[in-house]
Amino acid sequence: MSLIAQLLIYGVLAAAIFSLVAVGFYLIFSIVRFFHFAHAAVFTCGAYSVFLLNARCGLPLFFAILVAVVLCSLLGCAMYLAVYRPLRRKGTSSLILLLASLGLYAVFQNLISLAFGDDTKTIRTGAVTEGMNLLGARITSIQVTIVCFSIALVVGVWIFLKRTKIGMVMRAVADDLELARVSGIDSDRIILWTFAISSALAGIAGILVAFDTDMTPTMGLNVLLMGVVAVIIGGSGSIPGVALGALFLGLAQHLGVWGISSQWQDAIAFIILLAFLLVRPEGVLGKRVTKATV
Amino acid sequence: MEYLLHILILIGIYVILSTSLNLIVGYTGLLSIAHAAFYGIGAYIAALMALKLHSPFLVNLICAIILSALFGALVGIPSLRIRDDYFVIATFAFQVITFSVLNNWVSFTGGPMGLPGIPQPVIWGLEISSPIGFLILVGIFCTLTLWVTRRIVQSPFGRVLKAVREDEVFAQAAGKNVAAYKVLVFVIGAGMAAVAGAIYAHYISFIDPTSFTVMESIFIISIVIIGGSGSLWGPVVGAVVLVVLPELLRFIGLPSAVAANLRQIIYGGLLVAFMMWRPQGFLGEYAFQGKETRE
């Protein structure tokens, strides 16, 4: 019984992280219409910024985290301004943007490796605790924090999109770019907001993960890919869809390896992804992604 | 001298890899990040057969090609149903699944420890053990790959590929079974990549999963894009540039870990730069078109 509870907890934990990354990725995809893989580097940047500011520069942890999140937002916006915007201005296809984002990821991940080394770094302080008991399984306080934060942030973003003026404009742009532009919406500003919010979410996710399991320069790509899977299986149509996808993925990964070794988690995630792409490409809640016809 | 030979052999291997990927990406317009998976399958099949069955190199090579080609067909099939961007993600999925299998199926592939002690290839009684020997081997297969590719792209079959690249609907209305062409091109590309894998396995005599990751796929696609997609010699130029350039770093006396990072920064940076300023690469005529996103 407690094994299932433990796996459930791990699953929810994974889902929490995936959803933070997935929501940001989804926002950028739905508003700017391409796959921003360099989002993985922003995630990693969050963790390492805290490391730099706190462990290396001695800034108090709280401030280090704040500054780190802001830095991540800025990084995302910088990527847009320096690379994606000029490319979009030329009318290039989303595949070229995808390739550029892959290049950006390679550059930034390796910059982090160069600056900090490939070995594991930590921002955790204090002893590794056993954690509390929940339904016969163990969960640490940081893990509880992760889940609570994620829920709060995802709900927060959802409300932001539904209630605030900027949020509504973002949804308008996501629904119909042409119409939005024709109605005089400054798409540049909206896109910057999108990158800022998404990158902040990614940075926070990176920091949270670092508090739970330390950091390495390559930590981002895998999490991002899981986020992508979550977006696709949840249905690229809405935030609840993405969150649902993340939950399903987290649970499937952890419960699915019950009986098989946990190393197969990635493979399972991607087999699920392929299944969805082939059988139900629009995901659980979303819109069609199949080939355009005449 | 031996170092120079080593570089040339590497260039040769990457010419085979990039030329085969160019058929898929450059000529048919199907962006795929799964090529390192085909490369890896080729390497592992050849290595495993050499190690466990002690079968001749050419037999191993043929098996590696066939198995990789079959996997290529598998990867190609989703392209029939899924739109471009999502198809790229599907290729990512195949790449990661393959890596996972190579890394975790320890009893078969040796897992993270890899396969050491791969014997030298013996072709018709001739053992290939010296760098010169490998260079000749690579050279022969390079030439073969380029020749096969040239035949294909200059034929009516190749013309259909280029049509599929730009407008599948037109191709279908012209009576072309687009689905078959897409799967076939993956089969050919995967088969060719397996050759590179087999040669690599024997040359380095040790393989592990870390040579066949997503980053490797990104490297190969960078070669194709930077060299010039949709052109015959583009991948050759790309392979030369992207193999040689980072090697020059060694001469500045940087520690190898740093050099490895810098290498990735170089090709990542070049990829971004070319996307921004010359998406058709050095020699290419085709830059990804299709759906546009105007601001």
Next chain:
Amino acid sequence: MSEALLKVDSLSKSFNGVHALADFSCRLQRSEILGLIGPNGAGKTTLFNIVTGFVTPERGKVSMKSNNITGLAPHRLANHGIARTFQDLRLIRQLSVLDNVLLSFRDQPGEKLGNVFFRSKKSREHEKRNCQEAIRLLAGAGIAEKAGDPAENLSYGQQKLLSLVCCLAAKAEVLLLDEPVAGIAPEMKEKILGMIRDLPAKGKSVILIEHDLDAVMQTCDRLVFMDAGSEVSEGAPQEVRNDPKVIEAYID
């Protein structure tokens, strides 16, 4: 009454709840030019898409020479003697004019992978013959000198001409032309219409979608007026034009 070449029976198709085609039937005789007219959204292009296999109907049947061809894949139908042009003018712009025509020939041995390496002599000879035929067709259309140019260098009118030439290369019995003269200059329009008028004499049948009524009146043997997915009127051009139902539909 001779057996119709192409028959469409009770086709129905909706998109998102809107009826693109509602129980639509129609016949195409041999060596006939049938004009399909009607307001936008009447279902004309949907009909073409169903006949050429790009869209599957919910109900109904398409048959050619008494063979049921409903729901077959587009490329198979294209090899069944049907060729089409597209409303948004599809061509392979990166390839040369000649390549576009060569692409349109059916049953090319060189397109089979095996023949690229084995039996290549046969492929080469076939290709050579196709090449000569392609040049002949382009010359007939007056654009042979552009053969080597990329298709994107042609003017809009020349591109429309090229897409018609591609249909001819297909040696199809049935040509479905979707607005072949829309948006082009009068001279080119006349040239294309002239080529279309010559087709019945060569044993070909045409279904023509056009909004230009004068063009339709001059070129077609028979007209079908469609609105909201159904046939409103059918008959000789003058009859249909003067049909009160047609006039009413236009005013609406």
